[in-house]
Amino acid sequence: MHSEAQTFDRRPAAAAWLKKREKDLEVPGAIERERGSRHTLGMAIARYIEESEKAIGRTKSQVLKSIMADEISLLPCDRVDSPRIVAYLHSLDAKPQTRANYASHLAAVFAVARPAWGYPLDREAMRDATTDGSAPPGHHRQEREARA
Incomplete structure (x- = not known):
């Protein structure tokens, strides 16, 4: 219905x-x-923070809350694509390593949203977004470790 x-x-x-x-x-x-x-990206981030089995650190929590305060968090999960992620990361007034931290912490949300809650966040979109230079070498290794 x-x-x-x-x-x-x-x-x-x-x-x-x-x-x-x-x-x-x-x-x-x-x-x-x-x-x-x-379901919006912000809802996925909030649920990730709320349900994290391992206590997430202060930095990760601050970064995710900062993303939630941005307009990208209002997008429906199925509309969060790599161009939007790249645009968000490049909009940050920050050094490349800080952008990489944002990408890494956001990737952790993408890693669990679909399998755990059925939120239609596309992990490939996140991976594609971080291959444009906004994440340093080794970012995908960190993403795999976050899933473990």
Whole structure:
């Protein structure tokens, strides 16, 4: 079952919206995609912080909270792609090693979001984003160690 609400000033506008939404949702898998888009990157980060089995350090916590305060955290998980991650990392007024730390800590969230909670964060997007030079050599090794 799927439900959503929208408010309109005029009945014809409401009827047109309803007709379009019904047509959009008839496509196989459309409802599942709609459900997936309800989770934002910020929600994934918050859940990661809340549910981390190992106590995360002060620095990691501060970095993740800083990411949550940025507009990228408002994006639905399924819309967080490598160009957006790269743009976010490059928007940081920081040294390359600091950007790499942000990428590394964010990669830890990407590593668990889909398998643990079903949040549609794409690990490949994170990997692709860190191959453009925003992360130093060895970043992917650190990501693998974070998953262990």
